[in-house]
Amino acid sequence: MANISSSAGSTVMEESELKGKNLLLPFVLICSLFFLWGMVHNTDGILIPHLKKACQLSNAQSTLVDTAVYLAYFLMAIPAGILLKKLGYKKSILVGLCLAAVGAALFIPAANALTYLGFLGALFIIGCGIAILETAANPYAAVLGDPAKSTTRLNLAAAFNGLAAMVGPLVGTIFILSGKSLTQAQLNKMPSASRTAYLLHEASSVKVPYGTLAAVLLVVAFLFWIIKLPEIKNVTKEQTTGxxxxxxxxxxxxxxxxxxxxxxxxxxxxxxxxxxxxxxxxxxxxxxxxxxxxxxxxxxxxxxxxxxxxxxxxxxxxxxxxxxxxxxxxxxxxxxxxxxxxxxxxxxxxxxxxxxxxxxxxxxxxxxxxxxxxxxxxxxxxxxxxxxxxxxxxxxxxxxxxxxxxxxxxxxxxxxxxxxxxxxxxxxxxxxxxxx
Structure with missing residues (x-):
């Protein structure tokens, strides 16, 4: 999916902010956000068949992975814009990163308990965090430098999102998919303890990649926290249009x-x-x-x-x-x-x-x-x-x-x-x- 932003206002950066500033590091950090939420979205294609197998779901039930993420986007579209208006770009990005990290970390107890509801709750929280990130990062990438090159910067940042479309499924295949599938008949023949052990083992494969994702999100949040970002002045549409x-x-x-x-x-x-x-x-x-x-x-x-x-x-x-x-x-x-x-x-x-x-x-x-x-x-x-x-x-x-x-x-x-x-x-x- 293309990058989206629900921010209702346009943004401008004060010219004085651009003078004497090295904007490369802030832009690199913004590009990392595009890559991270791309990884989240493009791993879902791996997660759906995997959880279907691990949690013994129907096809319709397995698609609730998509429902959890996209429903979060839908519900957060307006609140994310309000949050951005109240907190500004840097603090909103920090909130989004921390919220997504919490959701990713919750994959570990969900896998331990083998509860599909736990996975869905974790995905919903990740979706809320990513929605906030997209709301803040898209306009910030556009204004982080020479206004004449805003489209170029946004397209370059979006290229990292496209890169994740290839890397996400690759990482998911290597670390999540076991390559072992048993038919329902085979599962029914297994002793109860062996069957439970098999399903828990399948579910546990998500713990390392999503635990790592949580750690990476927190590291990026720390970098955003310690690095001074140029301030952006909001010019809301409410001030300019009817x-x-x-x-x-x-x-x-x-x-x-x-x-x-x-x-x-x-x-x-x-x-x-x-x-x-x-x-x-x-x-x-x-x-x-x-x-x-x-x-x-x-x-x-x-x-x-x-x-x-x-x-x-x-x-x-x-x-x-x-x-x-x-x-x-x-x-x-x-x-x-x-x-x-x-x-x-x-x-x-x-x-x-x-x-x-x-x-x-x-x-x-x-x-x-x-x-x-x-x-x-x-x-x-x-x-x-x-x-x-x-x-x-x-x-x-x-x-x-x-x-x-x-x-x-x-x-x-x-x-x-x-x-x-x-x-x-x-x-x-x-x-x-x-x-x-």
Whole structure:
């Protein structure tokens, strides 16, 4: 998912702050935040099949990992902006890092007790912390230096988030996945003590990576605490515009943008969350190999972002969005019908074509809104709650299909059809009459 910020205001750095300041170290620390929350998000694709096995879950239940994280984002969208306004950027970042560290550390008692509810609670706390970090870090990276190079800085920071799309699944595969899966029949034949020992052993593999994550988050928090960061002056939208929150919904293209973004985030989360299961069941690979292929998927997603950005210099954004969504829908259809290694190739292709969707839908949805841009952006950000809902629906479809994963891909296919409509028609700005 692309980086988001629910901050309603714009920010400027006093020119005097830039003189005589070495901004490299602060910027490096900000880039580390982009990488860290990218690691959190991109490890979920490993965590979901792992916890499904360790906690003996249905497919729908396993997707509650996504629900916990994205629900935290949804609920924290506005509070994070308020916190940022009250505490400022440095203190907000410290709060976010410490909160995420607490959530990561809670994986250890959750694994010891083998309680799925404990894992979900830990993930929700991590999600709250990461939401605060994203709210603060995105605008801070943009203003940390020469205003003329703000876009370059933000893209460079975002590149570290993209790097995590490859590193996260790789680390998760090495340290979390055991590569050993037992069927329900095999588990039922095991003595109760042996079965409990096996499940506890599986669950325990999350303790080292998430304990390490907690330590790293605290170390980064310590660095932010001891290093003096340039102050940023807030200029809130409330001071400069008269846009109203609910009033933005009169813009039809915004409404369709919110709908499209909801289904995009849902589709992307579905593909990542069920990638390993699809690679095992549809592609015929073992668990470890499927995990490594998920890392390759991350490389295709990042590569697609660069290729798509280049193509956008020559092709209208709405048109490219519709083409990419059609390609992703077609590949979803193919994955439902075929077997073997080509299933994984199709998943890589879906990742490639999804790469530009979040920022493109976002920009088309808020296009031409003027003073309504800030509240409209909040709606677009809150639409990521699709990542909490759509994967659960896909999990239910898989469960109803007797654990067959391929029929479940009808769900992301339908999501891409909505995005096709937005790219063809929904994005169009239509004149509206306002009653006097």
């Amino acid at each position: 846009g109203s929150f609910l009033g933005t919904l009169r813009h039809k293209h915004l409404t369709w943008g919110v709908i499209a973004q909801f289904f995009y985030v849902g589709a992307q989360t579905c593909v990542i969350s069920f990638f390993i299961k699809m690679a095992i069941q549809g592609g015929g690979f073992d668990e470890k190999t499927a995990g490594y292929y998920l890392a390759v998927y991350g490389a295709f997603f990042v590569g697609g972002r660069f290729v798509g950005t280049a193509i956008l210099q020559f092709v209208k954004a709405s048109k490219l969005l519709a083409i990419y969504a059609a390609a992703a829908a077609l590949l979803c259809g193919i994955t439902i019908l075929i077997q073997g290694v080509f299933v994984v190739y199709c998943l890589w292709g879906i990742g490639f074509f999804m790469s530009i969707m979040f920022p493109t839908i976002f920009s088309l949805g808020i296009d031409g809104l003027g003073e309504d841009t800030a509240p409209a952006s909040s709606f677009m950000i809150m639409s990521i709650v699709g990542g909490a809902i759509i994967p659960y629906i896909m999990g239910m479809v898989v469960d109803l299909s007797h654990d067959r994963i391929q029929p479940g891909y009808i769900i992301p296919l339908l999501c891409f059809l909505v995005i096709i409509y937005f790219g063809l028609n929904g994005y169009k700005i239509k004149k509206h009459l306002i009653a006097e």
